[in-house]
Amino acid sequence: MLLIPCPHCGPRNQEEFAYERTLDSVVRLDDAPDAAVTALYTRANLRGTDHEIWSHLCGQWLRLTRDRMSHAISAVEPL
Amino acid sequence: MREHAGTVPFTFDGKAYAGHPGDTLAAALVAAGVKLVARSFKLHRPRGIMAAGVEEASALVTVGYGAHAEPNVRATDVFLYPGLVATSQNAWPSLRHDIGAVNSLAASLIPAGFYYKTFFGPPSRWMIYEHFIRKAAGLGQPPRVADPDHYAHRSAFCDVLVVGGGPAGLAAALHAAEAGKRVILIEQDIAPGGSLLREAVTIDGAPGDQWAQTMVARIRAAGGRVLLRTTAAGYWDDNFLFAVERRVEPGQPGQGPAQVLWKLRCAEVVLATGTIERPLVFVNNDLPGVMLAGAARALALRHGVAPGRRAVIATSHDDAYRTAFALADLGVEIVAILDSRTAPAGPVIDAARARFAVFADARPLRAIRSRNALAGLDALVAGVRQRFDADCLAMSGGASPVLHLHRQAGGALAYDAARGGFLPGAGRQGNTTIGAAAGIHALASILDQADVVDPLGAATAPAPGPIWRDDVPGKAFVDFQNDVTTGDLALAQREGYTSVEHTKRYTTLGMGTDQGKTGAMVALAQIADLRGVALPEAGLTTFRPPYTPVTMGAFAGPARGDHAAPIRRLPLAAAHDALGALWVPAGAWMRPRAYPEAGESIGQASLREARMVRASVGVVDVSSLGKFEIAGPDALALVAAVCATPMAKLAVGRGRYTVMLREDGMVMDDGTLWRLAEDRWLITSSSGGAARMSRHMTYVADVLLGHPRAAVVDVGEHWAGLAIAGPRSAALLADLIGAPVPSHMGLCHGTIAGAPVRVLAASYSGERAFEVHVPGHLAHAVFAALVDAAQAAGGGVYGLDAMDHLRVEKGHVVIGAEADGRASPADLGMGGMLRKAGGFIGWQGLTRPALADQAGRRQLVGLTSIDGAGICEGAMLVVQQGEEPAGHVTTAAPRVAGQGAIALGLLTDGAARHGEVLLAWSPTRHSMVQVRVGPAVFHDPEGALYHD
Numbered sequence A: 001m002l003l004i005p006c007p008h009c010g011p012r013n014q015e016e017f018a019y020e021r022t023l024d025s026v027v028r029l030d031d032a033p034d035a036a037v038t039a040l041y042t043r044a045n046l047r048g049t050d051h052e053i054w055s056h057l058c059g060q061w062l063r064l065t066r067d068r069m070s071h072a073i074s075a076v077e078p079l
Numbered sequence B: 001m002r003e004h005a006g007t008v009p010f011t012f013d014g015k016a017y018a019g020h021p022g023d024t025l026a027a028a029l030v031a032a033g034v035k036l037v038a039r040s041f042k043l044h045r046p047r048g049i050m051a052a053g054v055e056e057a058s059a060l061v062t063v064g065y066g067a068h069a070e071p072n073v074r075a076t077d078v079f080l081y082p083g084l085v086a087t088s089q090n091a092w093p094s095l096r097h098d099i100g101a102v103n104s105l106a107a108s109l110i111p112a113g114f115y116y117k118t119f120f121g122p123p124s125r126w127m128i129y130e131h132f133i134r135k136a137a138g139l140g141q142p143p144r145v146a147d148p149d150h151y152a153h154r155s156a157f158c159d160v161l162v163v164g165g166g167p168a169g170l171a172a173a174l175h176a177a178e179a180g181k182r183v184i185l186i187e188q189d190i191a192p193g194g195s196l197l198r199e200a201v202t203i204d205g206a207p208g209d210q211w212a213q214t215m216v217a218r219i220r221a222a223g224g225r226v227l228l229r230t231t232a233a234g235y236w237d238d239n240f241l242f243a244v245e246r247r248v249e250p251g252q253p254g255q256g257p258a259q260v261l262w263k264l265r266c267a268e269v270v271l272a273t274g275t276i277e278r279p280l281v282f283v284n285n286d287l288p289g290v291m292l293a294g295a296a297r298a299l300a301l302r303h304g305v306a307p308g309r310r311a312v313i314a315t316s317h318d319d320a321y322r323t324a325f326a327l328a329d330l331g332v333e334i335v336a337i338l339d340s341r342t343a344p345a346g347p348v349i350d351a352a353r354a355r356f357a358v359f360a361d362a363r364p365l366r367a368i369r370s371r372n373a374l375a376g377l378d379a380l381v382a383g384v385r386q387r388f389d390a391d392c393l394a395m396s397g398g399a400s401p402v403l404h405l406h407r408q409a410g411g412a413l414a415y416d417a418a419r420g421g422f423l424p425g426a427g428r429q430g431n432t433t434i435g436a437a438a439g440i441h442a443l444a445s446i447l448d449q450a451d452v453v454d455p456l457g458a459a460t461a462p463a464p465g466p467i468w469r470d471d472v473p474g475k476a477f478v479d480f481q482n483d484v485t486t487g488d489l490a491l492a493q494r495e496g497y498t499s500v501e502h503t504k505r506y507t508t509l510g511m512g513t514d515q516g517k518t519g520a521m522v523a524l525a526q527i528a529d530l531r532g533v534a535l536p537e538a539g540l541t542t543f544r545p546p547y548t549p550v551t552m553g554a555f556a557g558p559a560r561g562d563h564a565a566p567i568r569r570l571p572l573a574a575a576h577d578a579l580g581a582l583w584v585p586a587g588a589w590m591r592p593r594a595y596p597e598a599g600e601s602i603g604q605a606s607l608r609e610a611r612m613v614r615a616s617v618g619v620v621d622v623s624s625l626g627k628f629e630i631a632g633p634d635a636l637a638l639v640a641a642v643c644a645t646p647m648a649k650l651a652v653g654r655g656r657y658t659v660m661l662r663e664d665g666m667v668m669d670d671g672t673l674w675r676l677a678e679d680r681w682l683i684t685s686s687s688g689g690a691a692r693m694s695r696h697m698t699y700v701a702d703v704l705l706g707h708p709r710a711a712v713v714d715v716g717e718h719w720a721g722l723a724i725a726g727p728r729s730a731a732l733l734a735d736l737i738g739a740p741v742p743s744h745m746g747l748c749h750g751t752i753a754g755a756p757v758r759v760l761a762a763s764y765s766g767e768r769a770f771e772v773h774v775p776g777h778l779a780h781a782v783f784a785a786l787v788d789a790a791q792a793a794g795g796g797v798y799g800l801d802a803m804d805h806l807r808v809e810k811g812h813v814v815i816g817a818e819a820d821g822r823a824s825p826a827d828l829g830m831g832g833m834l835r836k837a838g839g840f841i842g843w844q845g846l847t848r849p850a851l852a853d854q855a856g857r858r859q860l861v862g863l864t865s866i867d868g869a870g871i872c873e874g875a876m877l878v879v880q881q882g883e884e885p886a887g888h889v890t891t892a893a894p895r896v897a898g899q900g901a902i903a904l905g906l907l908t909d910g911a912a913r914h915g916e917v918l919l920a921w922s923p924t925r926h927s928m929v930q931v932r933v934g935p936a937v938f939h940d941p942e943g944a945l946y947h948d
Ligand SMILES: [Zn+2]
Pocket: A006, A007, A008, A009, A010, A056, A057, A058, A059, A060
């Protein structure tokens, strides 16, 4: 159970947050169809640091920098 | 030795006994001379007490009766209370005469991997075998009635969490508490002390158990919290642990919560979890009377119970010698001490030699069974076989540090050859391990500040027992609970299941409720020997939470029954009740399903209500629909991203039907879109999808569009919504607001019964209809006015079922039924509604070839029952019986206008199959109806009724 520091609310239990997706799987409205399909279905899923989008119950969307192995969160920024 | 009879009455398999306060059930049974306690899981072998704590693998019993019964309780981990009822498991007709014990004779027919080998073949064979296996092999039966106990959840925070109330844990907790830190100490036993409860030591002049009590008092006096009878069962990221506190013993009725599940977030975690003793491997090492040396010592020193009359101690290290002294002091004859080392030496050995027969280079080969218990053993002493008579064999094959929590938290391991096992390496979360769990055994080293008197204290690490190489034939167990023998390990190796993970799954090694606490390292040493590799190379399986089994009720806590999830009630719930509403859960909401009159069934009431709408006018509560306002200069951009239909040219005061797509192009939700002002919009969405839509819109705004100059406000709870539908709705509403009503898909504002309302002319029923929005707290008066007016006009209220009948007849799709997450807009006949230029979420997904080319897609159709019989929802659509289904029925309804039955369905290439006759077939509900495929609209296809 992660402890996630929300920039607005401070450190809070993971159960207050909802994971959305990795940053590289965001589909922009003006992405070409091929790029969009790639982002949705064929992602790298590499070991190491990852950028993820989460939301907090307070309504804030967040960008987490998180290690896929250790789960350590090195940065949390509001989106 | 105990001087008086017990005072705590209990029963085991119906026979009455009495034990002493503080006894475990195991200690009381041993004191009463009961040796046979259980039958093993697979082979039904006789089993007795083997351990002294949570690691017990053999002595599983059911405690309590009726609804309070708790199966698979370790007899060593339940403390006596008056009236405790324990029963044996997995034996029929009785523990002594167990028919299943024939499994033991037929053991060669049930080798490792039996399940896998047997179940290759036709599935019908599996069904037969499964029936047999379920009866033959098993654990206790769960009660078949609801658990009457209450369970609570508590959260706590601390600077230092100490797990384990032995000497190391107590010292660490007191040190931290006296330094002013917030401390929580957790101990799974009912008494503090850990290993001190089974050792004859004095600390600061007091016996070990009394010193431990004093330490608890001092920790509490310093502000620390000590939780006894509490097990830390899981250790997750960021120092989050959960622990389960037993407030009453298994099977014991009580006041308040039976268990409390603690959720602990800790700045620092100290693990003082001690060790678990390992068994020795030899034939029949599972016989009742064979037990771990530490367990025999616990019986003697903690409970004053002699585990037998004549005992042999078999060991590979000094620590088990303590057992010889403890048992001898209780009057037990020590027949022999068998030490597997070639030349054991030191003060402890010298002291033992002065009193007992000590044999070096000696180890058991086979335990001898008489009836269902130990009668003696054959041993190998310096290469010569020798027989000893004994009714107790206290064994020790070393000790394994308890690393479960350390490993769950991602900690490293360090192999220690002297111990033949692992010590904790670096903790990944800043956690530390202390005491015996860290490989420090001497009490004087653990308590370096205290005055420790421990004359028998071992200085050296407990060395592992010898490897078993099938020296004599027979079953030598490494996993007592799952009946895994050295022979099974060898078979797994021969058959290619060499890795420890494969061996585990092939033999079920370590997969019991004890998770192989005693035998895992022994088995690993055997596997390493079979493979000819060093132990660390054999690998280690994953330590998974929970450390000991947790009652499911403890996880659920108070979230049971009506408390499992919040129930959302409509603002007008009381008014619906007054009208005789029958409630139905719809997502989180409770909504009126119908308003039956006396003697009416639900179906009759719903059909009457639907026909009332077609004939005159009806009022239905649609307050649970999602409602969102989007306002600001960039509102159009936000709405255009979310909604896939055109809206740029929508005039202020007008609305239109819209759909929202997922990124893969599938329909996510539908609703209506209204332009309230030039840069202010209202979107409605389905009731069930409202929460998802709320999150989706903020995602679009904050993540995709990067905070446009537009605000999204979820106004769903602000407005109550009342739909009024039917040929008389327009006149009725015009009368109430005293002004002309808007044309279809227009809106206006007004007042009803003194309350401000917004009127949206939208319809899902196929009739001229309006949605009246009114602030929730003002809704009662408006509802009353609408219902009064409707009743005066020959109408009334209608519920969810009638609403469903009406929308099916009109061919409106519903999210979750027709739009099931696999349907694109084109599949639902809405392809033409989308913006040609794209630019909405999902436009890229729709360009995928399978969606762009509609061939082979399941498409929305209408279905009419040919003989008028009702169609079954969920039925498959087939050309004839036995063929692959070509689609399925999504929603079924009776005809409202006229007689008969209709349905909507999704059918492969359905748009091109109008006129075809199919079978709507539901084998599970024994329903088969002939249906004719047609367009998905049965009522007013041109929409003429929408216009006044
Ligand atoms: Zn927050």
